[in-house]
Amino acid sequence: MLRRNEDIVILxxxxxxxxxxxxxxxxxxxxxxxxxxxxxxxxxLYGGVVPEIASRKHIERINQVIxxxxxxxxxxxxxxxxxxxxxxxGLVGALLVGVAEAKAISYARKLPLIGVHHIEGHISANYIExxxxxxxxxxxxxxxxxxxxxxxxxxxxxxxxxRTRDDAAGEAFDKVARAIGLGYPGGPKIEKVSAKGNPHAVxxxxxxxxxxxxxxxxxxxKSAVLNYLNACKMKHVEVVxxxxxxxxxxxxxxxxxxxAMLAAEQYQVKKFAIAGxxxxxxxxxxxxxxxxxxxxxxxxHPSPVLCTDxxxxxxAAAYYEYRAGARSGWDLNAVPNLKLGER
Ligand code: KG4
Ligand code: ZN
Numbered sequence: 001m002l003r004r005n006e007d008i009v010i011l012x013x014x015x016x017x018x019x020x021x022x023x024x025x026x027x028x029x030x031x032x033x034x035x036x037x038x039x040x041x042x043x044x045l046y047g048g049v050v051p052e053i054a055s056r057k058h059i060e061r062i063n064q065v066i067x068x069x070x071x072x073x074x075x076x077x078x079x080x081x082x083x084x085x086x087x088x089x090g091l092v093g094a095l096l097v098g099v100a101e102a103k104a105i106s107y108a109r110k111l112p113l114i115g116v117h118h119i120e121g122h123i124s125a126n127y128i129e130x131x132x133x134x135x136x137x138x139x140x141x142x143x144x145x146x147x148x149x150x151x152x153x154x155x156x157x158x159x160x161x162x163r164t165r166d167d168a169a170g171e172a173f174d175k176v177a178r179a180i181g182l183g184y185p186g187g188p189k190i191e192k193v194s195a196k197g198n199p200h201a202v203x204x205x206x207x208x209x210x211x212x213x214x215x216x217x218x219x220x221x222k223s224a225v226l227n228y229l230n231a232c233k234m235k236h237v238e239v240v241x242x243x244x245x246x247x248x249x250x251x252x253x254x255x256x257x258x259x260a261m262l263a264a265e266q267y268q269v270k271k272f273a274i275a276g277x278x279x280x281x282x283x284x285x286x287x288x289x290x291x292x293x294x295x296x297x298x299x300x301h302p303s304p305v306l307c308t309d310x311x312x313x314x315x316a317a318a319y320y321e322y323r324a325g326a327r328s329g330w331d332l333n334a335v336p337n338l339k340l341g342e343r
Pocket of ligand 1: 171191
């Protein structure tokens with residue numbers, strides 16, 4: 001591998017949900033390999049992620065995925081400076097596979113171990129393709145498990161301004177997709193059929209949490225869709241899948257963009273980023289780009305492959321943790337409900 005003396009080369013591992021992933025990242029922004037082994041086909045059979053199956057598949061795949069990442073990067077083991085791994089939040093059994101693997105490699109190769117917060121990883125995915133992006137900025141993190149509005153004050157310094165009170169945005173996509181017969185994973189399927197639908201066909205609510213202006217709530221919107229489907233059934237009215245999908249997607253986007261811009265105006269930010277699986281949604285990206293442009297704010301987003309779970313983003317986050325002196329001990333454990341900003 002081509003490396004200069006001052007380079008920091010990190011092997012990163014991510015196994016928090018249903019993707020077994022490993023990547024080699026140099027200086028936090030230069031991705032030399034990004035291998036992702038998805039289990040989606042397997043979980044699709046059951047309509048969602050089955051935790052036991054996820055853990056077992058991670059065990060089967062992890063060594064191969066790491067070797068592929070090392071080979072694609074043309075990296076030797078003695079060129080590495082640290083091993084990074086997601087230790088939370090996520091599925092405990094799935095996280096444990098990555099944590100145990102990372103500890104074993106770091107012990108055997110005498111390399112520092114860096115435990116990384118999964119959401120910090122999602123946010124840091126923005127650094128990879130936007131070389132000029134530096135904190136401070138605001139970031140909307142929208143994934144299957146999380147909906148967070150975060151003030152990124154500095155590298156590794158996060159203030160959560162708002163979060164979902166119930167379902168995460170991606171979870172709402174997945175549940176509504178199942179209800180209208182699209183199956184798992186819901187987000188990409190809803191996006192695809194929405195392109196053929198009318199977003200104004202059904203007026204779904206745009207739920208706002210009034211006490212904590214930056215908080216989100218999506219369970220009411222999901223119920224509104226279910227109620228609409230039930231009402232159609234009772235009245236023997238045919239459901240137009242494309243229209244329901246497009247109207248639901250538009251409602252989610254309005255809520256996300258509404259909260260995001262409220263925060264952007266009150267914090268008077270110049271930069272706004274999005275991250276997480278739902279951030280790969282083209283309609284959301286367009287709406288955010290328009291809203292930011294109107295306000296003179298620079299808008300950042302990772303490309304789709306870096307929005308959904310991957311290890312390159314963990315390597316990016318780990319680099320800044322490494323520079324700040326963060327090192328994990330052998331007692332590093334999986335923390336399924338780890339909060340952002342906690343250790
Ligand atoms: O970040 P991610 O891969 O995993 C978690 O950390 O949760 O996000 C997965 C979520 C799923 O709920 C999936 O339906 C959603 O992201 N998603 C999308 C799209 N692609 C993935 N939602 C809307 N539109 C998409 N194109
Ligand atoms: Zn994720």
